[in-house]
Amino acid sequence: MEIDLLKEKLHKKDKRITPQRMAIYKTLLENKNHPTAEEIHKIVTEQFPNISLATVYQILNMFEEEMSIIKAFTVDHKKHYEINHNFHIHILCPKCENISDVYSDKIEKFWQNLINELKIKPEDQTIKIFEICDDCRKNLKE
C-alpha cells in the first residue's frame, strides 16, 4: 500500500523506481525508531551487499528534500529519519539515545499558535525533550 504510494511519487517526479530506493523506503516503514543513515545502511546491506553509504545518503536526501516523503531531525550532529508526518514530540534519552514519539493535540495547537504569534517559519518542526529513560534511570541507581 505505502510502497505503491512511493512508486506513484517517484513516477510523478520522473524518477526511476529502483530496488535500492524501494528497500530504503521499506526500511523506514518497518523501523519506526528514527534510524540514522548508518543504521539504515546496515539494514539495507543485508539485501544489497554492494550498496554504499553514499548512495544511502543520496536516496535519503532525495526522499527528504526533493520529495518530502520522509522527515529528518538532528541530534548531536547525527541526522535521524522517519516517515511519520503527523505532529509529534520526541522524547530523547541522552544516555542510550533512544527516541520515542509522543502525541498531543493540545501541544500541536499550542505549537501552531506559537508559530502564528511569532510569525516564524520553522525549518525543523520537531519538538525535542531530553529525559533519561526508565531503563537508564534504573541502571544509574544500581
Ligand SMILES: [Zn+2]
Ligand atoms: Zn536511556
Ligand SMILES: [Zn+2]
Ligand atoms: Zn518521531
